[in-house]
Amino acid sequence: MSDNKLVAEKRTQFGKGAARKIRRDHKIPAVMYGHGAEPVHITLPGHDTMMALKVANALLTIVIDGDEQMALAKDVQRDPIKPVIEHVDLVVVRRGEKVTVDVPVHVEGEAAPETVVTIDAQTVQLEVEATHIPENVVVSVEGLEAGTQIKAADLELPAGSTLVLDGETLVVNVTAQISQEALDAELAEAEEEAGIEHEEPTETAETAEGAEAPAAEAPAEEA
Incomplete structure (x- = not known):
């Protein structure tokens, strides 16, 4: 799997207000941790991060102040409506590590x-x-x-x-594969168990197929 290099910036401001400002600048708040080191709060480039995380288990190379560190996205929080990543948890990994x-x-x-x-x-x-x-x-x-x-x-x-x-x-x-006949039979059986009955349509003289029209009255004989 190819590396995806992302240049990050360290964060000094936290909270919902700071996170909203980061996202307004088309960036993504993130935290990187692992191997016993203190968590590092960073900001990632929005577009490049979204493209990199389209692939499951993408191996990322995070560049902070010129230093490179390999990491995997442990948790990606996405907006339920907008195509936006709200936050990323990154876990530090090393070459050869399982x-x-x-x-x-x-x-x-x-x-x-x-x-x-x-x-x-x-x-x-x-x-x-x-x-x-x-x-x-x-x-x-x-x-x-x-x-x-x-x-x-x-x-x-x-x-x-x-x-x-x-x-x-x-x-x-x-x-x-279940045939249509089998599906219809299952549906009918389920409806019967549930006590569902279908009423037959009421036929009238005008709508009944093949109903005979009433005979015309014979003209009255002249006196």
């Missing part, structure tokens, strides 16, 4: 016809070397039949990775 990360699952291939592939675990927790964090764990479902289950222990892990997640955790599940 770290525990959640790596996304990526499914490839086409399962057997009339099947549905469900990803039950979107990520798997691995222990990896800090400078060699895999972008994803690839799972092939090519030709798999309904009833196939892939558990964490079955995964082919990237080189140098160790599984931390429980090996019995279901990751990918292949099931039979």
Whole structure:
């Protein structure tokens, strides 16, 4: 995974007001800690940080007063509405150090016809070397039949990775596709159990299909 170099500035002002001012300047408040060192409060460049953190588990190189330090984003607080990062917690890492990360699952291939592939675990927790964090764990479902289950222990892990997640955790599940008739039957059964009844539409002489029109009265005979 390539490094992302971010030039940071040390912060001396704290609190909500200071954080709002930082964000108004298109920057991001952050704190960096780890390896027994005192936490360092910093300000990161907004656009470059957002671009770097688009990739899961991005390895960052933080430059403070000319000194470089590798770090991983431990927690990223995002605005629930706006595409804005409000705060970042960074954990210091060193080359050769093992770290525990959640790596996304990526499914490839086409399962057997009339099947549905469900990803039950979107990520798997691995222990990896800090400078060699895999972008994803690839799972092939090519030709798999309904009833196939892939558990964490079955995964082919990237080189140098160790599984931390429980090996019995279901990751990918292949099931039979349910037909429309089966869905309708399940719905009808559920409605019957719930006591739901559907009223039949009332037919009238005017709307009933095939209803005969009333016979015309015969003209009265002249006297």
